[in-house]
Amino acid sequence: MRGNPEAHELIAPGSLAAVLHLLASEPGAWTPIAGGTELMVAHAAGRLTARKLVSLWNIPDLRFIRVEANSIAVGAGATFIDLRRNAAVAAELPLLAQAAGWIGSIANQSRATLGGNLVNGSPAADSSPALLAYDARIELVSIRGSRTVPYDKFHTGYKRNLLAPDELLFAVHLPRRFARHRGYLRKVGTRRAMAIAKVALAATALIENETVAEIRLGAASLAPFPTRLYRTEESILGNAITEETICAARTAVLAEAAPIDDIRSAAEFRRRVAANLVEEFLRELMKPEPRP
Amino acid sequence: MSSRWASIRFTVNGQSRTVHAPPMKRLLDVLREDLHLTGAKEGCGEGECGSCSVRMNGELVNSCLIPVLQAEGAQIQTVEGLAPAIDSGGALHSLQEAFLQCGGAQCGICTPGMLMAAAQLLERNPHPSREEIREGLGGNLCRCTGFARIFASVLAASTHAGSEKKPDAR
Amino acid sequence: MSNAAKTRPQTRIVGAPVPRKEGIDKLVGRAQYVDDLTREGMWYGATVRSTIPRGNIRSITFDPHIDWNEFTVVTAKDIPGKNHIELIVADQPCLADGRVNHCEEPILLLAHPDRHKLLEAVAAIKVDYDPLPAVFSIEESEAQKEIILGEDNLIKSFTLEKGDVDSVWATAAHIVEGEYRTGPQEHLYIENNGMIAEWSAGDGITVWGSLQCPFYVHKALRAVFDLPDEKVRVIQTETGGAFGGKEDYPSILASHAGLLAMKSGRTVKMVYDRMEDLAATTKRHPSRVRHRTALDKDGKLLAMEIDLATDGGAYSTLSATVLSRATLHACGPYVCPNVRVRSRAWATNHVPYGAFRGFGAPQAIFAMERHMDEIAAALHLEPVELRRRNFLHQGNRNATDQLMREPVMLDKLLDRALAESDYPAKRARFARENQTNPLKRGLGIAAFYHGSGFTGSGELYLNSLAGIDVTADDKVRVLVSNTEFGQGTNTILTQIAAEALNLDFSDVTMAPADTAHIPNSGPTVASRTSMVVGRIIERASLQLLALLRERAGLGEQYPREEFFAACNRYRAAHGKVESLCRYEAPPGIQWDDATYHGEAYGAYAWAVYVAQVAVDTVTYSAEVEDFWAVQEVGRVLHPVLAMGQIEGGVAQGIGFALYEKVVLENGRMANNQMTNYIMPTAEDVPPIHVVFEEIPFCYGGYGAKGIGELPHDGPAPAILNAIRDATGVPFNAIPLLPEDLFAALAAREPIAEPAAL
């Protein structure tokens, strides 16, 4: 334990309104802490720079999963265990449910929140590819009101995002229109459990008249933040899935992916595995749809 | 130093406790230092090994990553709470008994966390498959056993409850 | 499972799955590990370490913003005795004095009552250096451009020679060459190193800590503090895993905690956190092994020339003995008339490498068994067939010319392994399926033996003393310096005593591992406890019975009450009831350290392992799907503990092969966190099928041979052989990570694709 607990302040106002007022009163002074599975790791390593912390843990206004007419709303404070146990998520958003099961271990999932995962903004965040594949929108809130932006606009750089100093991530809205889409999710980690993604891909596609009418490819660890592979999507969109499409898609992935070398893996490996994953998805699409 | 100490009240192994501590102090340190419950261990301090796993409000958590303030009002169970009467001649918890018979503990350092993970698993899923056991214990690293005897222990404890089948040492 | 029932002489407790002796304490959270202990008024200690791999210390500056009067500061100048850690060659300083030779080398120690202030203080000490060029590989060290140790960078070398290797090459039908490498491996015991020390002028120094070898620590402290035996006391606390990693390092940590305790006048606790433990303590020696092998037209071995090199790190520590074991296991369990093994341990500016389960054998066996598959491929022979043609049998001599007096059942182990794994049918099936499946499956085998106990004359030199006593409250206590750290010492040794004394298992306990009260029965290493120390306990027990019969009227047959009554009579007459015995070598042990000839080990454990591996050509990952471990380890004293040893060793071996990479950058471990040093989890370890064949060894405790290290030897070569089987690509270095598989497999892929931008 290299951090000094006495060097940090932590308060738990207990309601969303109180937290928002606190953030507005001293913009930038307070750092939210939800499940703490990022911040407490930094604390243990003596790397936690935030001096004043405000707890979001278990605030009911943030911890919810609501099924609405056209979307499923997941509160930023929902944990990955909450997501895994939710029947609507399991039925309609299987890629998200599955990704939730990959966030570390059970003990981690019972604390780690969706909001923390997104705001932390690791390029390897496991929930992000699924949210990109499901075309999620995210809602930000402050005492000034709330605004909703497409999730793929949320990250603006390595560990940077659209949040203003007085804002919190409030909820993620997932449209309920993926019932007819085919889905794909694969994480390539260092091991089966407790693994950080070297590459991950979540994908949805709608096939109509044997051509690809819609496709979304959400990827982790291929850029400074989780990203859609737009150019690769373009190379596939509107085409039938043939060997040529696959070949073009691979070329597009290899050109589009911009991963890094680090102590966990190598850029060239990541690019090529990403191409393999896209190919694997497309080949699955070539097969007849599995009967539910 | 900027932090104001807080009085935090929670229940540990059925007993109500109040501690006075910096709110960012880790629950693990509060258990071990303030409450002298040294069952939970620190193997990594970064959520990776599970040797500090305890149960909080019916969920498995790693106590090294919990600021104690966030445990305010919580129900906490540690390994010491699995067989509370052991010191006065009481019985072991069925999981502890199975670990004893099947060789689930070697050096024992991962054992308190492993038992809590196993208890969590069995509470939600009394008859887990091998795959479910692997997943349930995936966050608890054991360097001694290769996990095989631990799986056998959990399987034994899960079958023990329902049938008269004896825990199998294999 | 085991065919024990057929061969087992009638025993009640030995061979039975009695519950682990200290099991309940561990299960209820009562067991006290070092970090669970506190003392009134205790201070904490921390270490200021070198940030560079090699250089001279120019200056040490203390930030004036800190009130250093609150702290105890210890430097090399404060050492009352010798500034070195006593081991084989005393070349490792306890604290760097003017010069550092590796990153993380301890320079200065601090103690303070507040742990957090201590960390701030460590950060507030600035060490300036004049850096010197550093050496980071075996190749750089053997090039000798930069001399960093002695005159030639060589820590130790051995030559093992048999027959006339040079005469064979010209006429051999086949010559096969290969080079094999293994990386450093971290023990990753879940309990980090830790020590508590107390000092007083009257009693000298006392330490409590996580350790394997109390008398190693005792010897080191005697030298550092310049104290006589009786003023140094070492007490082992419950130890949360060791695997060799707590063989030599605790001597350093105990010295450090002791120095702080002496200077501060306080009890001082030092417990490393994971980052410090990973970065600063020992790992398995990296190795490079080159094989050149001659065979006749039938695939019989004619000559082996083996060049074996290890990276020993910056100081000698245990490198010589690790190298010795590597040398003695380099030729595998095969008959070969002409052998030359040249082995060298080279100094580098890495953190000193140390003992790790297998002690050099896993490195040597990886090379040998991987090479066997390359030979098989070159000769168009089945790997199984090649091995069968060359196996050692009873009556043969191995590479050191040791006669195999005891029965050798390698053929039977191999047959059993093939049958259990359904090897022939599966291989055929995989070959068929691999043509279309992106998942390529394969099977690989490894055959090997592992010498039990200390090498050659080592056990005679140790001259271990061990025994039992009986206390006034009717408890038999086992008196040994062999420690429990998960492998089952407490259970096995108390089983043996209870069996021999015809008592209940619950009548026998372990005396605490406290050097003030136990005899020196040698270190807890080298798979020696059950076989060597177990045998002494068996003899001491029988000796006690003879004594009680002779002097206290114990009858031939007796109920346990009568045993304790006899003990009480004896105690009344003679003071204490104690029986100690010294090690006795099995007859015929001849070993020549100069020529490396003779009986290298008193006994060998034998094994054949089979790995089933799937290589995913989409993700380039290799996973072990199933594993079979068939071995002969003498008598199995405890079926559950024995299986646990094998399974745990196999899991570590899987990590060694496919997961565990120490990333070294400029001599420093860059991935010193559990999130980045990847060991297999519960979801990664496959089913491990363990089979024991038993041939009791009559000079081991109740027929036991060594078991602890054996299972680490076989997995890596078996797995890499399986990957070769699956992919056709020979991989000769471990750890073999997906990135490495990618490099080789992608190179074979037909489609031309743009490379990196």
Ligand SMILES: Cc1cc2nc3c(=O)[nH]c(=O)nc-3n(C[C@H](O)[C@H](O)[C@H](O)COP(=O)(O)OP(=O)(O)OC[C@H]3O[C@@H](n4cnc5c(N)ncnc54)[C@H](O)[C@@H]3O)c2cc1C
């Ligand atoms: C052992 C371990 C394994 C892990 N494995 C994985 C894995 O496999 N995959 C993966 O993706 N991640 C993994 N993580 C990372 C981590 O668990 C996740 O990123 C988690 O979702 C973070 O959520 P949290 O609530 O714990 O975040 P916290 O630590 O509480 O916060 C993280 C960041 O988000 C901010 N924040 C939190 N909530 C809000 C909000 N509502 N509005 C604004 N800002 C907010 C905080 O200020 C902080 O900057 C792992 C972590 C650990 C310790």
Ligand code: FES
């Ligand atoms: S100490 Fe908490 S997970 Fe390792």
Ligand code: FES
């Ligand atoms: S029993 Fe030693 S780490 Fe699990």
